Amino acid sequence: MAQVLEFKLPDLGEGLTGAEIVRWLVQVGDVVAVDQPVVEVETAKAMVDVPCPYAGVVTARFGEEGTELPVGAPLLTVAVGAPAPTDETEGSGNVLVGYGTSQAPARRRRVRPGESVPAVPVEPVSANGRATVQEVPEGPVPVISPLVRRLARENGLDLRELHGSGPDGLILRADVEYALRAAAARGRTAVPSAEPHTHPAPAPSAPVPPAPAPVRSSAPPSGIRVPLKGVRGAVADKLSRSRREIPDATCWVDADATELMRARTAMNGAGGPKISLLALLARICTAALARYPELNSTVDMEAREVVQLDHVHLGFAAQTERGLVVPVVRDAHARDAESLTAEFARLTEAARAGTLTPAELTGGTFTLNNYGVFGVDGSTPIINHPEAAMLGVGRIIPKPWVHEGELAVRQVVELSLTFDHRVCDGGTAGGFLRHVADCVEQPAVLLRTL
Structure with missing residues (x-):
């Protein structure tokens, strides 16, 4: 006899307490295999598929698409031991979002293949x-x-x-x-129009009633209303908290990036994997943080302490169809330019596909924001709470520049640093930004830290 087991929305980790059902991947009556994704959900961190730990027949689903469920709420029930194309009947235990399955999803099959679909x-x-x-x-x-x-x-x-x-x-x-x-x-076309021949017109001598006085309405304004939930809601909460809690300040400087661009061209012309500009900027950033560790920190207001962190987990802003997300490169300080390039590419692709795990979107200690890709020169961004600073990089464009005492056309970039004024003063922030600019202008300065 088949045993009916209940599969509940698993603990998604990283402080997440619930998720929204985006799309059911199975229907009642479908046969599922162990670790087969059964529902696509959206958390405050990412869009993920939830695998079922049981093999059997789906007997019930809980929640329509668009429904928000808390962790621990029933997702579906599975009749284990019912006829199925696989012998697997025990759970795998892989129910946490972000932990993959090595098996391909079983082909969906109805228990009653003879039934017609209306x-x-x-x-x-x-x-x-x-x-x-x-x-x-x-x-x-x-x-x-x-x-x-x-x-x-x-x-x-x-x-x-x-x-x-x-x-x-x-x-x-x-x-x-x-x-x-x-x-x-x-x-708009369904609104009934006036029919002048339906009702007789008033006599010419009839008095025209005065126009009614305007009535103030307490109804909410019309327009498109977009719910602040999921990733967009999480971003809104974090940015609002950052503005409330962090007394930020911004400084900026123009730098001649001509030599950095030439160095990258030389690297990529020497064979091997191509090095991205973002990876070089990240390498410069980690070198500057090693010299000014105050900016790789967080503030513990309950203990009234500034906590300087041992590792640099570098976040970078990535724009996707679902909004702005900040994937995190773990241990960026221990990576070379080639490793940074590969990790940036992997996380960017996952961000666009909506497959980033909660662990890949949390735990950053410093953020690199390359807003130059949007065609702008400068910005005063909001710090990614609870971090203490963010380095902004504008577009690199040809500009007139005094080089070696003569006016020349050089590749110029505007750099900005937004920092938490509780962790350091302007001297430290200015020193950090100046060191970044020096490395951009003279990449050989990085040799000191290699």
Whole structure:
């Protein structure tokens, strides 16, 4: 006889207390294998797949897509011992988000293969407006990303009524936006217009009633309302706390980056893996922190102490479709430029795919913010609480510069340092920033720290 086991939302670690169901990957009646992902959830740190520790048949799901569940709440129940294509019946224990499974997910199969799936005729809408009526079965809808699914959900749009313009009917963001615009246009044209011939017009001598006085409404203003939750909500909370607690100050300096760019070109021309500019800036940053360790610290206000940290876990700002995230390069001070390049590339790709684990998004001690990629020169960023400082790097562009006593066109960059004034004064902050600028202008200065 099959035993029904309950799988609860696991402890996600790093202080996370809950998650939002983004997409169910299984349905009631599906056969699942050990460690097969069964639901995609969004925490305040990342978008992750939750693997099921049991093998069997899904008998119940708890929570619709868009529902927020606390840690420990039931996710689904599985009948263990029911007919399944695998002999595995015991749990693996791999229920923590971020811990992977070495097995490929089992192919989804219904317990009752003879059952027909009901279908309903709908009027799909596509980006080109040429869609025709078709049968759409129940079940998961092919969507290019969870962001598109969320956009549809928050605007009350049924994805089953859309016909995707992507490959194999994949629903793209453009399809959802087109459908929302079409729905808005239909709403405007549905407003009944005045019919002058329905009711007789008043006599010419009839007095015209005065216009009613404007009435003040207490209703909230209209417009698009975007919930502050998930990653966006976590960022909002952290930035608000930083502004409340940290008395920050910013200093900046222009630097001639011509020699740094030439050094990078020479490195990449010598063969081997290419070195990124961000990796060189990170190497300069860790060298400066070794000289000015006050900036690699945090403030413990309860103990009224400044805690200088032994390791540099370097965060870097990465812009994704889900918003700004700050992945962390562990032990950046112990890595060379090649290792830093590889780790930056790995974390950036994971950030764009939404697969960063909570551990990869927390524990930073200092942040490097390359806002030059947005085409801007300077910024006064908000410190990533509970860190004590952030180095900002603007775009590197040709500018007139006095070089060796003569006016020349050089590659110039603006550097800025935003720091917690509780951990140091302007002299320390200025010394750190000046050392960074010296290394940018003369990369050979780094040889002292190698």
